[in-house]
Amino acid sequence: MSIIVDKQTKLVVSGLTGREGTFHGLRNRDYGTELVAGVTPGKGGQDVEGVPVFDSIAEARSERGANTSMIFVPARFAAPAIEEAIDAGIETVIAITEGIPVLDMLRVYWKAKEAGTTLIGPNCPGVLSPGKANVGIIPAQFFDTGKIGVVSKSGTLTYQIGNELKQAGMGNSSIVGIGGDPIVGSDFIDILALFEDDPETEGIVMVGEIGGDAEERAAEFIAERISKPVVAYIAGFTAPPGKQMGHAGAIISGSSGTAEAKKQALEAKGVRVGKSPTETAQLAVEAMQSQPA
């Protein structure tokens, strides 16, 4: 097993005809993801290297059985594209697009909740289930098949940690980039719950950063609900208050959202927090090795 994307995934890409959409959509297909359609309004009937393009997601779903949509359209069109996917009855929407206005995301968040749609992102690298499917921009070569689930706000930091795990002989069940925006469709706790229920996942690495309180809420959730070992990493100990550190959500507001507060909240619940990505990978390896066979 794995979570969110796997061999059952039938992917439709909103924005497949764009440069980035074509590049990553075809890359996902090359990895083995079943790419069934693209959507670009006005370009229905065309194809991208054999992948049929439709005018709407609803058509992609009814004609091709798409159950997962990847959003790769520019920011100003992205919220409507996510809403279109929700309305079309798509089960899982993975939004890669960066720069969606946050009030639009508030609206979209509640719409997805009400419809029961799983929304990942926006401003995220996507989801990779090694050996099964890749939806997004995660470079699959740095990850092996295995038993550690990874959930992260950051892309490259995750590649770094995945690569260290691979070198230590450890692989992953799924790698989920939840994104670095203030409002994301799925938080740490949503993904932690999925990993807890996934029989293939035996340990979890959580990669957080400054801003908001998703890590603090995850700490509570881990104490109450997660039986599998979890280790964490938090980025941004040196970030000054009030400055946005790249991600729209990575900002310390007043005295809240600091890396130190997150680390303390996690450690108070018995979650070990690595000082560097390298140490975090080592902690994960240790946690897995001390598991009863």
Place this chain on the structure above:
Amino acid sequence: MDLLEYQGKQLFARHGVAVPEGRHATTVDDAVAAANEIGYPCVVKAQVAIGGRGKAGGIKVAKDESGARAHAEAILGMDIRGFTVHDLWIEQASEIANEYYASIILDRSVKKLLAIVSRMGGMDVEEVAENDPDALVKRHIEPDQGMTAELAQELAIDAGIDEDVTDQVAEMLVKIADVVTAEDATLIEVNPLIVTSDRRVVALDSKATIDGNSLYRHPELAELSDKSAEDPQEAMAKEKGLTYVKLGGNIGILGNGAGLCMSTLDVVAQAGGRPANFLDAGGGSKAEAIVDALEVITSDENVTAILFNIFGGITRCDEIAKGIIEASKQIGITMPVVVRLDGTNSEEGLALLAAADLPNLHQETTMLGAAERVVELANP
């Protein structure tokens, strides 16, 4: 993007939120002319993006023209907690009977807007939250309903606002909510929200944060944002489309991806170094972007060494290497540069760097090793 007080008030006025009559000025003569127009007494207020202006002497009441001139002269150019005053707001003085507090913020945890009203205005709200949390009345705004008249009434009444002005305060809350949704604000704070001696409800101060992602649909606000990037490196980076934050140390940092870049700063600090900046070269960076980034980093005079920490995913390490070599040629970097390249095409990148044989270039294979090395080289 944070607005200055006067920018926030101009926004308020456009949405019908009552504010004292005021004028913006950037010179002493303009300030005096504005004061004469408005009449006396008036208030001369420093416009900087930081709190504590009053305590720092940045807000003064002028009784006449000579007072206005003296205050404008004193306040323009003043340093308030690291911010130089370039702008003044000249405003009609208000007779204050009550000082309240109102705000609407984005609550990231609950994923709704949160409205807060309090009788305790005119002081630091974080302090009120700590010492007298019951004095803050909080209600979430349901996304499908918005700020209804009923909710606004409930907030005002529960906060213990004087009965004769509850309706006015409630009306103002509805208008503030309009500002939030119409202008894509993630925070609007009115502190103090005053009742004048003739019982009018007025926003005496404004704090507004606009969502940077929304600026494409607010061109008039996008223009304001250019002013706030005062730091020369931050302004230069913005022009080149790079994500840069100045941090004041001496080790220039370039990473790809916000998370990895933040992590690099932390690891450098753990190794005993002081990062000069955050600079995310972004995904899929090409050689030209690296040249631009190095130009920005090296324009900071404090920088004595540079660390490149790249884990190539979509970004190709050979492109990064080309950028470093190109930049060395174009801008003649002589200070030590420590490079750690890993991930996509790292072997090609490392080979290019080896062939270029730059004397000031040091290669490291791990993030930790690279951090230690750059700290050593930055502080000889």
